[in-house]
Amino acid sequence: MTENVYTIREMCDEFDVTPRTLRFYEAKELLFPQRDGQKRLFTKRDRARLGLILRGKRFGFSLEEIRQLLDLYYLGDQQETQLAKTYEVAQKHLREMIEQRDELNDAIDELKEQLAWGEKRLKELRNAPAA
Amino acid sequence: MTENVYTIREMCDEFDVTPRTLRFYEAKELLFPQRDGQKRLFTKRDRARLGLILRGKRFGFSLEEIRQLLDLYYLGDQQETQLAKTYEVAQKHLREMIEQRDELNDAIDELKEQLAWGEKRLKELRNAPAA
DNA sequence: AGCATTCTTGACGTTAACGTAAATGTAACG
DNA sequence: CGTTACATTTACGTTAACGTCAAGAATGCT
Secondary structure: OOOOOEOHHHHHHHHOOOHHHHHHHHHOOOOOOEEEOOEEEEOHHHHHHHHHHHHHHHOOOOHHHHHHHHHHHOOOOOOHHHHHHHHHHHHHHHHHHHHHHHHHHHHHHHHHHHHHHHHHHHHHHHHOOOO | OOOOOEOHHHHHHHHOOOHHHHHHHHHOOOOOOEEEOOEEEEOHHHHHHHHHHHHHHHOOOOHHHHHHHHHHHOOOOOOHHHHHHHHHHHHHHHHHHHHHHHHHHHHHHHHHHHHHHHHHHHHHHHHOOOO
């Protein structure tokens, strides 16, 4: 097998991000690539984390928020207090996400109505060209 | 009745934003308050638009994207080509929103699982205090 | 009239999330 | 061994969405 590690370029191509982004995420402690001398080697774990990061971004979470969420997904042998804190943070996030989804559903319905209306108007305009 | 117009302060209190924000939105042509001399007077239409703006923000849309969406909600007697263009933009937005909601649903499920797992771990830690 | 309050318009500051450029390192190719 | 191709660090630049501060106007209270 290919050692199961990935170069920065492979990561960039696969996830459609720039090297700058990956280095930035490492600086922010969202990713922890190993090193072969100078060069970064991203592990399977990094790939999983990057996937979660990018999805989190699509939901409008900040990188700092995402970093905290990642801790939940990758909580090893943390202290109880630390684990409990992370658990709280995640619960709050979950509530926000559910609320966001509900709102989003409403907005989708409204936009659909608007589109139906716009469609109707368009047909009218095409049938009765000039006023 | 109270003339059905609102001062900047009334708007700020009602929507929990700052004056700076409202002036900024006006500069960006998202709101069009009338004037009494120097002072801004926000109409019912502005209030409706502001509501849509703030909701759009919660979905992660940029102000520029929101501005285009607002055009759809308030399309008066636009040209057909213009209306058609706006219609396209809105359709694209709708697709994005639906996709976002679906992803969000998946993420919610995953996070719920994680939370259940974390909860279990917490119970274990509390019952078996020291290793 | 004096003073405080609230509005206004600049104009510069700030944060997040990278972009971009410069200087340097190194691995591989011919 | 030269150069082509990426990689690295350092550091300054950029955009969005406001915050903040300065310096006037207009309004209201006493």
